[in-house]
Amino acid sequence: MLGNFSYSNPTKLYFGDDAQKNLSEELKHYGTKVLLTYGSGSIKTNGIYDEVISALRTAGKEVIELSGVMPNPTTEKLYKGAKIAWENDVDLILAVGGGSTIDYAKAISVSAWYDGDPWEKFYLKQEDPDSSQRIIPVGSVLTMVGTGSEMNGGSVITNHETKLKIGKVFGESVIPKFSILNPRYTFSVPQRQMVAGFFDIMSHIMEQYFSGEDDNTSDYLAEGLMRSLIHSSRIAVKNPQDYEARSNIMWTSTWALNTLIGKGKSQDWMVHMIGQAIGAHTDATHGMTLSGVSIAYYRHILRYGLNKFVRFATAVWDIPAAGKTDEQLAQEGVNALLDWMKEIGVATEITSLGVTEEMLESIADATFIMSGGFKVLTREDILSVLHESL
Template sequence: MLENFSYSNPTKLYFGEDSLNYLNEELPKYGKGVLLVYGGGSIKKSGLYDKIVKILKSNGKEVFEDAGVMPNPTVEKLYEGCKRAKDNNVDLILAVGGGSVCDYAKAVSVSTYCDEDPWEKYFLRMEDVDNKIIPVGCVLTMVGTGSEMNGGSVITNHAAKLKIGHIFGDNVFPKFTILNPVFTYTVPQYQMVAGFFDIMSHVLEQYFSGEDDNTSDYIMEGLLKSLIHSSKIAVKNPTDYEARSNIMWTATWSLNTLIDKGKSTDWMVHMIGQSIGAYTDATHGMTLSAISMAYYRFIMPYGLHKFKRYAINVWNVNPEGKTDEQIAKEGLDQMEAYMKEISLVMSIKDLGVTEDMIDGIANGAFILEGGYKVLNHDEIVNVLKNSMI
């Protein structure tokens, strides 16, 4: 490992079927007012809402609700949440839901006491937090984003046609997260599978960078093999606890800042995918799956050594009698077959992208430099066009 780095992660995790009980250990650490943040109401149908409210009230908390967080949280919703948090002087934000709810909660936590427009300060100028932060706790009901153990927050501005993520520091990480795989059983199949690919994409964005012999790459290969194995089981039997628990744990470790250590990292699939989301509001994981094959086939020649390793170590491609290019290509072919097997979206046309959107999507995709090839605008357009086939 050639790079210097520091590492810390302040989020405390409680994992397993009884993990919700540990809310009773965490809640006494915070003041009386709790902003309960959740999405469209599925937690009420499942009974989780009632369980959490009962625990909150038994701990003497005053509960204020912020419901209706959408899959791609908007800047308008952020302003609404900030007002609710500030008007009620809340001491803790408790996010109950998937990654979008956790992302939104962190955005509210840093924005409530911001003296400027938080969209301008945090998502356009990418400035650090210099104001009061409301602590966040999470109860996860859908896996994929890894937002439960990192400082990331993604907000969409439809008027500007931008979907932007800001990676905040340790001070914004959730203070604690409850991880009960059973809570993920109610997620619809489409959303579940989209989450699976979001996990895979997180790993690949970090894997396909660097040329040194890096411990992080060995960890990532193990995470990918576990995910591939368990996701196939979960697609056939969504209530297989062992598969869902392995996937939940893999999702958390795929983006909790551990495996990027010593890495440059890529993230162009996410940049393009997020720009697609700004135009279509499509499910995040599916925006990633729809462009991944075109993107990775385009950059494969520039990182051939790693694509060869990926094919052999993750997809068990037999290298005997084959060129490096043939090995790498076979690995990507196997990846594509797996993606089709679990019913991922493979074309951006299926997400509502039209030809007249492509140039705007390319303009909205931030160009990063950590991968094997730094794309220009025309190359992003080419990837998008190849993703429409």
Template sequence: MLGNFCYANPTRLYFGEGSLKYLPEELAQYGENVLLVYGGGSIKKNGIYDQVLAALKASGKRVVEDAGVMPNPTVQKLYEGCEKVRQNHIDLILAVGGGSVCDYAKAVSVSAYCSEDPWEKYYLRMEDVDNEIVPVGCVLTMVGTGSEMNGGAVITNPDSKLKIGHVFGDDVFPKFSILDPVFTYTLPRHQMVAGFFDIMSHILEQYFSGTDDNTSDYIAEGLLRSLIHSSRIAAEDPQNYEARSNIMWIATWALNTLIAKGKSTDWMVHMIGQSIGAYTDATHGMTLSAVSMAYYRHILPYGLPKFYRYAVQVWGVDPQAKSEEQVAAEGLERMEAYMRQLGLVMDITALGVTEEMLDGIADGTFIMDGGYKVLDRDEVVAILKESM
């Protein structure tokens, strides 16, 4: 296992059915003014809003609402949230929703008291936080991003067609997160399966890097096998508690920094997918599924031993009487079959991408250097064309 590292995760998790009962004891640690952040209103239809609001009122909190967080939170929305924090002297931001809502809450937490434009400082220049940070808590209603236990915050600028994620330090991690798998039951199937693939992509982009014998890779393989098993069950029976609870737990561990320890990491699928999202406003997990097969087939020759291992250890490919290349290719074939079984989007045209957008998407794609092949712009364009 290569590389030295320090590992700490400050987020306190409450996991399981009925875990919202722990919210009042967390609220007691913060001041009176709470910014309640949520999305398009689904939490009002399924009753989660009423439960959270009751806990806030019973705890004597003054609640300021910040509703309407979109699936790809915009910089304009970020500015609105920052103004609400400042005007109302907010002591805690409580995010109730999925990854976009949690991401947005963290972006507001670092941006509200930033002395300059936070888009410029944190998303274009990627600078560290040097101002007051408003604490964040999360009540999770959709799984996929792992945002409930990490410092990531992705924001989209529609004017410049850029969607950028900044991974902040552990002082930006949520102070607490409440994970009740039952809260995910009413999610529409399209969003549910998109979340499943977002989880898979997070794991793969940390797995497909490095050549050493790394414990983190063994953990990743176990998470992948569990995800594949449980997602197939949940796709048939969305209210299967065992499957949904397993998936919720996998999503958290897929991106809470644990399986990246001692490794380089890739993230090119996310970079391409996020650029597509900036142009189309498509569901994040579907932008990843639409480009993944083309990307992984492109880099397979450069990381053949790991793709061979992936095929055998994750997809159960029998290596007998087959070449290393044949085994690796069969692993990707099984992955593709699984993706189609879930009903994931498999080409970018289905997301609204046109030939005219390809150059702009390629220009908006950040090139990462942690994977088996550092792409150039022409390769990004080729992968996009292969994904159409």
């Protein structure tokens, strides 16, 4: 295992069908004023809102509500939330929802007390908060799995005016202090959003897995997570109320992107960069933008990381190697991925997401090029992947 690294993750997790019972006690560690952020209001119809409010009242908190967090949080929404948090001098931001809501809470946490444009500093320039800047602590109650945002410092914001969707990975001071993970809270998520989350998990694992050539413990962990996800997702698409499957998927999602399996890895992330550029142009569901370009992308880079794609075929998909060339075996692994994607019902092309051929040049321009994968893409490579994904 090559490379040098440090690992620390400050998030305290409460997991299981009684996890929410720990919320009121955990809230006692923070000040009186809590900014409660959530999405369109589905938590009010499925009972989660009432449980959270009850815990907040039990803990003696003053609650300031900020609803309407969209699936792809915008700069306008960020500015509004930062102002509310600052004006009310809140002591904690409690995000109740999926990755977008938690991402949004993190963005507010670093923006409320920053005297400047947070989009420019944190997202465009990719700078960190100054050491003297106040950062509001964040906690989360997870209602949709996929992003792993409940245990990482990632925050993605969309600027519709410039057609840019940019992620920033903040340090320990921004990572949620605690997260409540009750698998039953994910049961009411619509099927399309559920499977989009499943692919987001798979993409997180693959983009760390498909990098490096050394014998790396992280790859063995990644293979186990992928096998678990594949198995449980097949059960969940047939019966979304299967607690065992949904709990395994929730746990896999958290470990897919809490930085553990990326240790010692250079990491790829080009699928995310292309997918986020598509999302900035279409506002399409994040997981679907990833699935829409993945097959074309992995076929494009396969020959540059042939050994890892052979391992992917045999270790993840159990494809027999006898009588096959490495190229054939690697292609069969990507084909197995495609078959699974069709089985669970995610997008396998981008026209279904609202992408037109006329958009491709602009999407390519909005795609940030990363250098951690088996091949550093050129703009022409990105256009080729986009054309093959139509």
